[in-house]
Amino acid sequence: MTTFTTSIIPNKQTFAKVDKPHKLNYKAICVFVATGFFLDQDTYWEDELCLKPASTHNLDTNGILLNSKPSFKWHYSPRDISFNQVLEEYVALLTDIIQEQVKDNPVILPLSGGLDSRSQALVLSKMSNPVSAYSYSFQNGYPEHKISKKIADVCDFDFQEFSISNGYLWDVIEDLGRINKCYSEFTHARQMAVFKPLSDMRGVMSLGHWGDVLFDKGAPSNITEDTKVSYLLKKMVKEKGFELAEKLWQTWELEGDFKSYLRTRVEDIVSKINIDNISAKVRAFKTSQWAHRWTTTNLSIFEAAKPITLPYYDDRMCKFICSVPERFLADRQLQIAHIKQHKALASVTWHANKPFNLLNYNYNKSPYNLPFRVANKASREISNMLGKPFTQRNWELQFLGKENDNKLQSFLFSENFKNLVPQEVTSYFYNQFKTDNAIVYAHPLSMLLTLALFHKQNNL
Numbered sequence: 001m002t003t004f005t006t007s008i009i010p011n012k013q014t015f016a017k018v019d020k021p022h023k024l025n026y027k028a029i030c031v032f033v034a035t036g037f038f039l040d041q042d043t044y045w046e047d048e049l050c051l052k053p054a055s056t057h058n059l060d061t062n063g064i065l066l067n068s069k070p071s072f073k074w075h076y077s078p079r080d081i082s083f084n085q086v087l088e089e090y091v092a093l094l095t096d097i098i099q100e101q102v103k104d105n106p107v108i109l110p111l112s113g114g115l116d117s118r119s120q121a122l123v124l125s126k127m128s129n130p131v132s133a134y135s136y137s138f139q140n141g142y143p144e145h146k147i148s149k150k151i152a153d154v155c156d157f158d159f160q161e162f163s164i165s166n167g168y169l170w171d172v173i174e175d176l177g178r179i180n181k182c183y184s185e186f187t188h189a190r191q192m193a194v195f196k197p198l199s200d201m202r203g204v205m206s207l208g209h210w211g212d213v214l215f216d217k218g219a220p221s222n223i224t225e226d227t228k229v230s231y232l233l234k235k236m237v238k239e240k241g242f243e244l245a246e247k248l249w250q251t252w253e254l255e256g257d258f259k260s261y262l263r264t265r266v267e268d269i270v271s272k273i274n275i276d277n278i279s280a281k282v283r284a285f286k287t288s289q290w291a292h293r294w295t296t297t298n299l300s301i302f303e304a305a306k307p308i309t310l311p312y313y314d315d316r317m318c319k320f321i322c323s324v325p326e327r328f329l330a331d332r333q334l335q336i337a338h339i340k341q342h343k344a345l346a347s348v349t350w351h352a353n354k355p356f357n358l359l360n361y362n363y364n365k366s367p368y369n370l371p372f373r374v375a376n377k378a379s380r381e382i383s384n385m386l387g388k389p390f391t392q393r394n395w396e397l398q399f400l401g402k403e404n405d406n407k408l409q410s411f412l413f414s415e416n417f418k419n420l421v422p423q424e425v426t427s428y429f430y431n432q433f434k435t436d437n438a439i440v441y442a443h444p445l446s447m448l449l450t451l452a453l454f455h456k457q458n459n460l
Contacts, residue, residue, distance in 0.1 A: 001058055001059065001060055001061070001066070002058070002059045002060075002061075003056065003057070003058050003059075004056070004057060005055065005056045005057070005071050006051055006052065006053050006054060006055055006057065006071075007053060007054070007313070007315055008053055008054045008072050008287075008315050008318040008319075009053060009210065009287060009291050009292065009296070009310075009313040009318060010053050010292060010296060010313075011296060011299055011303075011308065011310055011313055012296065012299065012300065012303070013050050013051075013183070013292070013293075013296055013297065014050070014051045015043060015048055015049065015050055015051070016048070016049055016051055016057070016059055016063060016064070016065040017047055017048055017049075017062070017063050017064050017065065018047055018048070018049055018064065018065055019047070019064060020046045020047040021046060021047060022045060022046070022047045023045070023046050023047075024044060024045065024046070024460075025042060025043065025044060025045055025046045026248070026249075026252045026254055027249075027254055027261060028042035028043065028044070029044065029248070029451070030245040030248050030249050030252075030254070030258055030261075030262075031245070031262060031265070032447070033241055033244050033245050033248065033444065033447040033448075033451070034236075034237050034238065034241045034242045034244070034245035034258075034262065035236045035237055035238065035241065036184070036185055036238065036241065036294060036443070036447070037183075037184065037289070037290065037293040037294035037297070038050065038183060038293050039265055039266075039269075039289060039293065040052070040265070040269055040289065040293075043183075044182075044454065049065060050292075050293070051065070051068065052068060052070075052288075053288060053292050054070060054071055054072040054073070054288075055068045055069060055070050055071055056068065056069055056070075056071050072315070072318075072319075073274065074273055074275060074280075074284035074287070074288070074318075074322065075274070075275060075322050076275045076276070076277045076280035076281075076322060076326075077322055077323055078323065078324065078325040078326070079323050079324075079325070081325070083328050083333070083337075086324055086325075086328050086334065087334055087337050087338065089320070090320070090324075090334050090338065091338050091341075093316060093317065093320055094119065094120075094123055094311055094317075094338075095123050095126075097311045097314045097316060097317065098120060098123050098124065098127075098206060098309075098311050099127065101204075101206065101309035101310075101311060101314075102124075102127075102129055102204055102206055102309055104129065105129065105203050105204045106129060106130045106131070106132065106202050106203030106204070107124055107129050107130070107131045107132070107203050107204060107205075107206050108131075108132050108133075108134070108198070108201050108202075108203045108204065108205045108206070108306060109121060109124060109131055109132070109133045109134075109157065109205075109206050110133075110134060110135065110191075110205070110207065110208075111133045111134065111135045111148035111151055111152060111159075112135065112144060112147075112148060112351065113144050113147035113148065113349060113350065113351025113352075113354070114208075114212065114350070114351055114352060115211070115212065115215075115332055115335045115336065115339065115350070116208030116209070116211035116212055116312065116335070117151075117208040118151055118339055118345060118348075119208070119211065119335050119338055119339060120206055120208050120311065121133070121151055121152075121155050121157070121345070122155070122338065122339060122341075122342055122345055124155070124157075124206070125154075125155035125156065125157075125342075130158075130203070131155070131157040131158070132157065132158045132159075132160070132201055132202070132203060133148065133151070133152040133155075133157040133158065133159045133160075134148075134159065134160040134161070134162060134194075134198075134201075135147075135148030135149070135159075135161060135162070136161070136162035136163065136164050136190060136193070136194060137161070137162075137163060137164065138163075138164050138392070138394070138396075138397060139163050139164060139165050139166055139397060140389065141164075141392060142392070144351055145161040145162070147348060147349045147351055147354075148161075149161065150348045150349070151345065151348050154342075154344045154345050154348065155345070160197070162193070162194045162197065164190050164193045164194075164394070164397060165193065165397070166397045166401065166404070167397065167398065167401070167403055167404050167407070168192070168193040168397070168398075169186060169187070169192070169193075169397075169398040170398075170404070170407040172192045172193070172195065173186060173453060174453070174457075175192075175195075176189060176192050176301070177453045177454070177457050178457065179300050179301055179304050180297050180298065180300050180301065182450050182451075182453055182454035182457070183293075183297045184294060184297040184298055184450075185443075185446040185447055185449070185450045186398075186446065186449065186450060186453075187393075187394045187395040187398055187399075187442070187446050188298065188394060189298055189301055190394060191301050191302060191305070192301055195301070195304075195305055198302075198305040198306060199305045199306065201306065203306070204306060204307045204308070204309055205302055205305075205306050205307065205308045205309065206309050206310075206311065207299070207302060207308055207309065207310050208310075208311070208312060209291075209295050209299065209310055209312060209313065210287070210291050210295060210310075210312045210313060211311075211312040211335065212332070213283060213286055213287065213290075213291070214283070214287070214312055214317065214318070214321050214329075215321075215329055215332055215334055215335050216329060216330065216331065216332050217279050217283075217326065217329065217330040217331065218278070218279040218280055218281065218282035218283030218284075218286065218326075219231060219278055219279045219282040219283075221279075223278050223279075223282070224278065225278065228270065228278055228281065228282060229263065229266055229267050229270060231282070232266055232270070232282065232285060233262070233263065233266060236266075237262070238443040238444070239440060240429075240432075240440050240441050240443055240444045241443045241444050241447060242258075242259075243444065244425075244429060244444040244447060244448070245258050245262075246258050246259070247425050247428075248421065248425070249261075251421070251422055251425060269285065269288075269289065270285055273285060273288075277326060279326050279329075279330075280322075280326060283321075287318070291313075336358055339358055340358055340359070343359075346358040346359050347359060354372070355369075355372045356369075393439075393442070395442040395445075395446060399433070399438075399442065399445065399446075400438070408445075408449065409430075411449055411452040411453060411456075412426050412430060412445075412448055412449065412452055413426065413427075414452065414456070416455065416456065416460070417451075417452045417455050417456070419455075419460065420451060420455050420460060421448065421451060421452075426448055429441060429444045429445055429448060430445060430448075433445045
């Protein structure tokens with residue numbers, strides 16, 4: 001027998017067999033296309049499970065899961081403590097974790113215009129490890145790398161900028177499917193566009209994933225015990241992904257209806273989180289589901305290039321969060337206060353509140369932000385007039401234009417894929433995307449592409 005324990009937020013997914021027939025789990029696939037991630041322990045297969053986080057698992061000699069039991073349960077146990085005391089503890093903990101994780105290795109730091117990687121940059125700037133920072137922007141998109149470069153310059157890090165080019169996906173999609181096993185759709189994995197230069201960089205990666213969820217409110221104050229599931233479903237479900245899921249549910253002649261099935265599944269998971277505070281309860285749900293089944297899936301791409309470290313994934317960080325009063329976690333207060341200890345770093349634009357920074361973001365409202373909004377809109381319109389459409393979303397680089405369309409159709413309308421998804425279903429969503437509904441239909445189109453590659457790579 002093999003026994004092992006998964007972390008509170010595992011940095012990789014572990015799969016195990018169960019004693020069931022080897023056939024597709026159609027209900028789980030419907031949830032996947034509606035939300036973009038598999039729920040709880042679901043996988044593509046009836047006889048395979050993704051092992052739960054924060055649990056001890058026993059497997060027999062054939063890799064069959066015998067049983068699992070929790071090794072940690074999310075809780076909300078706020079201490080009677082001041083904000084400044086919490087801030088001091090947070091900074092010390094983040095520093096200790098990063099130092100322990102990177103040791104004396106050179107560090108590769110992906111930088112964005114947000115707060116998580118900037119918090120890491122502040123800690124790393126006080127260490128002796130050489131740091132190579134990088135960032136990327138969409139071709140013909142907002143130059144976020146310029147914000148990242150300013151952060152790197154303030155911290156005296158080496159810096160590389162990358163452009164995510166049009167149509168990069170088609171050269172790497174087969175490799176991407178093998179890396180993430182098609183457990184996440186492909187238009188979010190921008191790092192695949194720069195996989196080779198990342199592989200050539202020296203050091204271990206320090207990734208800031210999930211800090212934005214841990215260090216913010218889990219839910220707005222108006223969410224109640226009675227409305228929490230509806231709130232979660234609204235956050236989880238993509239409108240047209242739900243439409244695709246319903247069509248597949250009917251096509252595959254599954255019992256009951258998809259809407260009731262999904263709601264029951266979410267209600268069941270939430271009911272097992274024994275926390276009264278709604279914000280903390282929702283954060284625990286998001287972390288055990290989104291982080292584990294979506295964010296962690298995409299970490300596999302970074303790990304295929306370099307060893308990875310994740311300070312916000314550390315068990316100690318999760319346990320710390322459980323002891324912090326919710327009023328201190330809301331609105332990124334701790335991260336902002338930490339970064340404001342370095343005035344030059346805080347003065348760099350905060351992407352979510354551009355063109356303002358951490359010292360003046362409270363002015364990101366009318367009339368103070370009107371000049372930027374007008375100039376930004378004019379810049380996009382001029383770019384469009386010049387035949388260089390402004391890119392805001394990754395799928396625009398992969399699905400728009402004739403060459404991209406030809407590649408996309410080669411997967412969606414392959415002869416074998418019809419065995420899983422009828423062509424009339426695929427054609428409906430493809431045509432909706434093409435007839436001025438691209439923004440809302442990009443998600444189901446991307447999910448169909450993911451299923452098509454899964455179908456191909458598994459020789460179904």
